[in-house]
Amino acid sequence: xxxxxxxxxxxxxxxxxxxxxxxxxxxxxxxxxxxxxxxxxxxxxxxxxxxxxxxxxxxxxxxxxxxxxxxxxxxxxxxxxxxxxxxxxxxxxxxxxxxxxxxxxxxxxxxxxxxxxxxxxxxxxxxxxxxxxxxxxxxxxxxxxxxxxxxxxxxxxxxxxxxxxxxxxxxxxxxxxxxxxxxxxxxxxxxxxxxxxxxxxxxxxxxxxxxxxxxxxxxxxxxxxxxxxxxxxxxxxxxxxxxxxxxxxxxxxxxxxxxxxxxxxxxxxxxxxxxxxxxxxxxxxxxxxxxxxxxxxxxxxxxxxxxxxxxxxxxxxxxxxxxxxxxxxxxxxxxxxxxxxxxxxxxxxxxxxxxxxxxxxxxxxxxxxxxxxxxxxxxxxxxxxxxxxxxxxxxxx
Ligand SMILES: Cc1cc2nc3c(=O)[nH]c(=O)nc-3n(C[C@H](O)[C@H](O)[C@H](O)COP(=O)(O)OP(=O)(O)OC[C@H]3O[C@@H](n4cnc5c(N)ncnc54)[C@H](O)[C@@H]3O)c2cc1C
Numbered sequence: 001x002x003x004x005x006x007x008x009x010x011x012x013x014x015x016x017x018x019x020x021x022x023x024x025x026x027x028x029x030x031x032x033x034x035x036x037x038x039x040x041x042x043x044x045x046x047x048x049x050x051x052x053x054x055x056x057x058x059x060x061x062x063x064x065x066x067x068x069x070x071x072x073x074x075x076x077x078x079x080x081x082x083x084x085x086x087x088x089x090x091x092x093x094x095x096x097x098x099x100x101x102x103x104x105x106x107x108x109x110x111x112x113x114x115x116x117x118x119x120x121x122x123x124x125x126x127x128x129x130x131x132x133x134x135x136x137x138x139x140x141x142x143x144x145x146x147x148x149x150x151x152x153x154x155x156x157x158x159x160x161x162x163x164x165x166x167x168x169x170x171x172x173x174x175x176x177x178x179x180x181x182x183x184x185x186x187x188x189x190x191x192x193x194x195x196x197x198x199x200x201x202x203x204x205x206x207x208x209x210x211x212x213x214x215x216x217x218x219x220x221x222x223x224x225x226x227x228x229x230x231x232x233x234x235x236x237x238x239x240x241x242x243x244x245x246x247x248x249x250x251x252x253x254x255x256x257x258x259x260x261x262x263x264x265x266x267x268x269x270x271x272x273x274x275x276x277x278x279x280x281x282x283x284x285x286x287x288x289x290x291x292x293x294x295x296x297x298x299x300x301x302x303x304x305x306x307x308x309x310x311x312x313x314x315x316x317x318x319x320x321x322x323x324x325x326x327x328x329x330x331x332x333x334x335x336x337x338x339x340x341x342x343x344x345x346x347x348x349x350x351x352x353x354x355x356x357x358x359x360x361x362x363x364x365x366x367x368x369x370x371x372x373x374x375x376x377x378x379x380x381x382x383x384x385x386x387x388x389x390x391x392x393x394x395x396x397x
Contacts, residue, residue, distance in 0.1 A: 005074065013078050020086040023051050032089045036368035037210045038376065040089050042125065042167040048089040049122040058120055059096055061307050066104055066112070067120045073308050077301070084253035092164060093246070094126040095119040099172050099191075102242040105312065106189075106229050115191070127194070128246075129159040129173035129216065130239070136161075137385045139174070140183040140236065144218060146175035146190070148225065148232065153177070153190060155198075155221040161379070165201045165214040169194050172242070178233050189235030191227040198222075208371035244313045246380050247321035251328070252297040258331050259290060265338045265360055276338060289330050296323045315393035318386035325376040325383060332370040339363045343370075 005013065031044035039045070052058040060076045062068030071079065100119045103112055118124040135142040144157035155175060165171065171192050178186030194201070198221035204213045230238045263286060266276040276282050299320045303313045313320075336343050342363035377383045391397040 005078075009074050009078060012075055013082060016079060016082045017086075019055065019057075020082060020088060023055070024086060024088055028089055029087050032087055034365055035090075036208060036365050037206075037212050037372045038379070039092055039163065039212060042092075042164065044089055045092050046122050046125065049091055052091075053121050058122075059100065061097075061304070062100060063104065063310060066100075066116055073301075073304055076304055076308070080253045084257045087257075090254060092125070094128050094164065094168070094172075095124060095170075098128065098242050098246050099126045099170075101245045101312070102172070102238060103229070105241055106238045108229075110226075111191070111229065124170050125164070125168045126170045126172060127162050127165040127168035129162055129165075129171045129192075131161045132158060133160050133215075137382055139239070140187065142174055142176055142187065143179075144173070144175045146177045146188060146223075148177065151225050153188070153223045153225060153228075155190075155192075155218040155223060157218055159216045159218075161204070161213045162201075162216050163213050163379075165194065165216050166203060166211070171216070172229075174235055174239050184236040186233050187235045187239065188232055189229040189238040190223050191229065192221070192223045196221050196223065206372060206375075208368040210368060210372060212372075241312060243381065244315070244317045247313070247317040247386070251324050252293060252300050255293055255296065255324070255327055255331060258335070259286070259293065261362065262286065262331065262334050262338050265335075265362060269338060269340075269360065282334075282337065285330075286334060289327065289334065292323065292327055292330075296320065296327055299323060315389055318381075318389040319394065321380060322377075322383050322386045322390075328373045328376050332366070332373045335362055335366045336370045339366045343367045 028044060028048055032040060035041070049058065057069055057079070059067050060069045060071055060079055064070035069075075096119060100116060103115055107115070115124065119126070129144075130139060130142075132142050132144060144155060144159065146153040146155050153175065155173075157176075159165075159171075159173070162171070171194055173190045173192055175188050175190055176186055177188040180186065198219040200217040200219070202215045202217070203211050204215060205211050206213075225232075229235070263277065266282060266286070269276040271279060273279075277286075299316065303317060303320060306313055339360055339362055342360060343366040381389075
């Protein structure tokens with residue numbers, strides 16, 4: 001790999017390595033290594049975010065005029081690969097990966113001037129208010145009521161599964177402003193402050209024990225009409241545009257790194273007849289997962305190329321979403337199998353047992369990650385719904 005890059009890209013890669021070497025401390029590395037969930041906790045997330053902002057490297061995928069790095073495709077690939085190999089924290093996508101690109105595409109100049117720098121600096125931390133208790137896949141059926149009264153909307157209802165609503169200070173939100181026509185026609189897109197009077201955030205704790213998502217209640221919450229993105233009742237196209245960014249987010253470098261880790265781990269685990277890596281069944285599944293990962297990396301590169309041309313990811317992002325979700329789940333299954341009984345959450349151990357109490361590397365996170373990654377084929381739109389989109393918009397069926 002090293003020799004295939006042009007000299008200027010090799011220099012750039014070395015510059016990244018030097019920076020990561022000096023900027024990543026043990027606490028940040030440990031937080032990422034031991035992260036049990038889909039997203040890293042807010043504190044470490046925002047610490048790493050601010051370090052990258054100070055360096056000017058916080059938004060590689062944004063256009064340069066809005067604070068992007070202006071890197072070419074190879075530089076962006078190198079960044080993603082090197083940060084993953086170094087074990088750097090993964091950043092929350094709600095601001096940088098969703099709200100920012102949506103505002104760049106659809107926001108007014110006042111909204112861009114105000115919000116984009118705050119996303120870049122980490123001053124604003126966003127959550128996504130799309131899903132409701134009876135509106136997930138059928139998002140257009142959402143009901144959170146928004147009554148336009150003078151120059152404010154008054155919101156009543158609730159949002160659910162809202163990732164990091166308990167730490168976010170802003171939410172981008174879809175509301176029902178008219179229910180007289182087709183469901184898609186009466187939806188408005190709003191930006192709101194999470195400390196607005198009338199908002200209550202209730203935690204939802206996963207089976208794995210982690211707290212990432214919430215239900216958010218709105219009781220006569222006042223939102224200025226100036227916080228609307230796009231026109232009144234015409235938020236649906238903005239909502240769909242944002243979803244392409246949500247579903248087209250990259251992850252293949254992180255998955256490659258996880259797979260490499262499992263391969264190393266498997267080669268160190270003794271089973272009858274050699275190491276776990278010598279087991280035909282395990283190795284076949286590991287190799288098949290590696291091949292599928294190639295397909296994800298290729299799709300990711302195509303999306304990166306589209307973004308670098310100033311385009312949005314397009315409906316192909318749904319292919320990326322499904323491949324990435326399935327692969328993430330397969331990887332957690334392999335990890336669980338590799339660490340075996342050490343993955344048990346409350347592993348009983350007594351002196352004299354022929355087993356080390358802590359188990360091999362990755363034991364502590366294998367179980368919660370396995371559980372948490374079940375959600376990846378649901379969050380951001382289920383696998384079945386992505387297949388419908390691909391059938392209709394990519395294959396034209
Ligand atoms: C961990 C996690 C984090 C999340 N974070 C957020 C967030 O931050 N913000 C947010 O707004 N939402 C969030 N969500 C919600 C997520 O977007 C929804 O869960 C998802 O869209 C599915 O909706 P639902 O849960 O209502 O399931 P349903 O829509 O009720 O689906 C139930 C089942 O029916 C299937 N189904 C439904 N319609 C069809 C169809 N037309 N064709 C074929 N099959 C179909 C689905 O595939 C699924 O298997 C999160 C969810 C999870 C699990």
